Amino acid sequence: MLPDPGRGLRAVDPDDHHVFASLGCAIENMVQAARAFGLRAAPSYAPDARGIQVELEAAPPERTDLFDAIPHRQSTRALYDGRSVPPEHLRLLEAAGNGDGVRMLLFTERQQREDILSYLVAGNSAQMDDAAFVEELKSWIRFGYGDALSTRDGLFSKSSGNPALPGWIGRLIFSQVFTKDGENSKYENQLRSSAGVAVFVSDKDEPAYWAEAGRCCQRFALQATALQLRHAFINQPVEVPAVRGQFASYLGIGGRRPDLVMRFGYGPELPKSLRRPVEDVILRA
Template structure:
């Protein structure tokens, strides 16, 4: 079935801790996307904000796949209906967009947590990120000059606060797996730069010890040293805004990959409630809500993280 096949691209979207918190229901003329709250992260994401953003990213991947294979889509964003995120209906045939670089980047996108080269990202590419954000009713602020140090300090402070919380560490450890694990979700140790032996011990160490000081120093350096540090945000802070954030960031990450740019997130100062307004202030904004903090740059190739197969994310009618 063509829709089932296109879902292979939707499930490659990024998600917090690689929880893959989505379900798809195939209906007569399209697909419904649902939030799978059984995969929620109640400590780090108590409002399911990042969960819904992840579903928005899966929606953007699905839309790109449909257009690539020659289907026009009519999409309704439906966050008022409980777990239903969106309904994507096939609205006729179009010429297949077989040369769409964003679609081609779906299978090449990865979260790359390693340090990046000291090499500038072209201004034209940065402008395309701003344009994508605007298309989806979001904003994309590039952090420059002295603001970069302020934001890096907030990332560091976020690490210390989060890692001092045993519940946070327990939740994080539950989603980190040994490199040789057969798990189809979560983060293998290699995604955090752990060799095989360390990946076996990693979850135990994170669960047991407050490693906040070391993590804070590492992430501060990553933030300050990234060629691009940027914040995607919205005017409001409701489920609809989160879906738009996911659609927007989904496409921005793919656009980056088209030009060989890697990305990863440092969302700590957004996840820690008391730091979020400080992050907004650091941008010089009087209003709006930061949703995602992304770092970008050139670096070494990294392995993909695992994915659940499509059949396991299709809800029965």
């Protein structure tokens, strides 16, 4: 599995950290699916190809809850209902989210959510003040059904709980409706409505570990889905280098890099993001 260089996000992800994390997410789906179809998948980072190689061998088929959750999982950028998660379910989430060289930190106390909120607002404010970030984000928003269906990628407005608009109107009014204060207050409400936050921290700041963090995060998200929990990324605290350093000090993780941040809780389902046709993402030699 290889990164698609044409789809890197130069402003928000200049070192391709999220690219490798996203490969890890996809690899974890593949590992769970392979198991269900009677194959044991062993992924490893291939430095020469800058990709992930997956060895497959026959094994007894095993259909896991995580496999069954794959078609139902979605990033749910909505308000949740504030209910907390029972301890036995938190233990299942913990078991899913930890991995080889990656630790997951779980925060469920009200004060911890408020602490994390201050880094979220600091990161989001810095991004909203960065014209290159805002332009990049705008180029990936699919404002209407037409845009969403013709590209089948990006962030569809309806999947973020916003109305669908003709693309030209969306682009025209974007700067009026997408403001720093508005976005910060949306994130405040969303985080305060959540049951908790998971932070994924890998041992080394290298592509192989970024991908492993992605795998852990995907297992966490699938386990959450199997428990009827919703989840959404709130990665602003780890995307702005200056804020990331302060956030790492708060987490007490020494020199390690916090990779990914996800909130979770109980909430509504939103329209799902579309997928590109599988033929578009398969390379043939």
